[in-house]
Amino acid sequence: QITLKESGPTxxxxxxxxxxxxxxxxxxxxxxGVGVAWIRQPPGKxxxxxxxxxxxxxxxxxxxxxxxxxxxxxTSKNQVVLTMTNMDPVDTATYYCAHRASGNYFNxxxxxxxxxxxxxxx
Amino acid sequence: EIxxxxxxxxLSVSPGERATLSCRASQSVSSDLAWYQQKPGxxxxxxxxGASTRATGIPARFSGSGSGTEFTLTISSLQSxxxxxxxxxxxxxxxxxxxxxxxxxxx
Numbered sequence: 723q724i725t726l727k728e729s730g731p732t733x734x735x736x737x738x739x740x741x742x743x744x745x746x747x748x749x750x751x752x753x754x755g756v757g758v759a760w761i762r763q764p765p766g767k768x769x770x771x772x773x774x775x776x777x778x779x780x781x782x783x784x785x786x787x788x789x790x791x792x793x794x795x796x797t798s799k800n801q802v803v804l805t806m807t808n809m810d811p812v813d814t815a816t817y818y819c820a821h822r823a824s825g826n827y828f829n830x831x832x833x834x835x836x837x838x839x840x841x842x843x844x
Numbered sequence: 845e846i847x848x849x850x851x852x853x854x855l856s857v858s859p860g861e862r863a864t865l866s867c868r869a870s871q872s873v874s875s876d877l878a879w880y881q882q883k884p885g886x887x888x889x890x891x892x893x894g895a896s897t898r899a900t901g902i903p904a905r906f907s908g909s910g911s912g913t914e915f916t917l918t919i920s921s922l923q924s925x926x927x928x929x930x931x932x933x934x935x936x937x938x939x940x941x942x943x944x945x946x947x948x949x950x951x
Contacts (some may be wrong), residue, residue: 759940768931768942768943768944768945769880769888769931769933769942769945770942771933771939771940771941771942774940782938782939783939784939784940785845785939818887818888820887823890823893827876827935828893828935829935829940830878830890830893830933830935831878831888831890832890832899832900834887834888834889835887836887837887
């Protein structure tokens with residue numbers, strides 16, 4: 723059974739760095755083909771893919787408009803970490819981590835965490 | 845970046861009726877298209893991938909079609925639990941992009 727859970731601060735100040743952790747179970751990020759992504763959703767708005775890390779440490783990042791993203795993995799802890807620098811109120815959103823479906827070129831997401839709401843405000 | 849658009853923004857449907865949702869890509873994504881359902885306060889749920897393949901456990905009343913730039917999600921007979929927001933996502937090109945969503949509400 724695959725589960726994912728996001729953790730991190732609920733409130734950050736503008737210009738601060740956000741660090742979110744995704745802790746998962748039911749799969750290993752050392753297994754070929756596995757990937758974990760971060761996706762966010764501002765209140766009342768659409769989903770936005772941010773980053774994806776693969777089992778082989780290949781990394782992909784989302785919109786070029788949102789710079790300052792870093793995704794890393796700790797295979798031994800079954801965790802994926804997302805850091806976002808220079809946070810702004812427009813970064814207020816629910817942040818989800820999600821499991822990439824297994825299969826070549828299958829960059830869609832079959833399991834999601836519950837999400838964590840991060841508010842950026844002074 | 846491939847821009848995804850969805851129409852209509854809101855679809856009002858009576859229970860038991862058929863719902864047809866559209867998704868369009870700004871350039872061809874082949875069949876690399878997924879659909880998700882999201883209910884208030886919940887994470888998205890994968891419904892369809894490969895434009896037409898139902899994900900595990902998804903009822904047969906959900907079906908997807910299309911390729912290239914035009915895609916459709918059809919819910920053959922709406923149940924009360926189907927009232928939600930539906931998003932399409934292309935995975936043919938980086939960055940991965942989602943559509944703005946279609947809200948299906950009760951007529």
